[in-house]
Amino acid sequence: MQGWNRFKMTISFLLLAAITIIGTAAAMTLKNLVHCVLALSLGLVGLAALYLQLGAQFVGFTQILVYVGAVAILAAFAIMMTRSADPTASNAAASFRASGALIAVLVFAVLAWATISGTSAQPIFTAAPEGSVGQVGAALMHRFVLPLEVIGLLLTAALIGAGILAMDEHRGTR
Incomplete structure (x- = not known):
């Protein structure tokens, strides 16, 4: 029975790794910026799923909330808000594809050699973490509620300020 569980874990890891690699590779190769952000979001979701599979719940959920929920959405909005009506110029970095691939x-x-020849290639069994996501959430809502609220206010003020600056620049260009 343990062999079947290990096989299922290997298959799920390979599937999640493929999703992550395909998403990030598509983010690097697609020409449409909105498609690049969506592909990057797919790669980040795959990475979060890998964290969750490894038992790192807090890191996995933080990956989803911060990177997929905030950074990718912010990048999508920034691309959509700053897109001009002018056709985009040809990409000058396209001439460096061969050297970049090399x-x-x-x-x-080098990373594969270091991984294979390193002493940490042998499995290391560690104890399960003592803190759970529920305990982290309870600490944020009770012990650290004031710093959490202050950070929320600072981020809101920064967002409002950025919006005001963007409106002033937009009005000045007409």
Whole structure:
């Protein structure tokens, strides 16, 4: 029975790894910026699912909330709000594809060699973490509620300020 569970874990890991790699590779290769952000979101969701599979609940949920829920959405809005009516110029970085691919292959080879030859390649069994996501949430809502509210107010003030600055620049260009 343990062999079947290990097989299921391997298959699920490979599936999540494929989703992550496909999403991030698509984010690097697609030409439409909105599609790039959506593909990056897919890669970040796959990474969060890998964290959850490894038992790191807090890191996985934080990945979803912060990166997918905030950064990717912010990038999508920024792209949509700043897009001009002018056709985009050709990408000057396209001429560096061969050297970029060579560097990527070399970095992958070095990381693969370090992973295979390192002493940490053997499985290490660690104890389950003592704190759960519920305990972190309870601490944020009771012990750290004031800093959490202050951070929320600062982020709201920054968002309002950015909106005001963007409106002033938009009015000045007409």
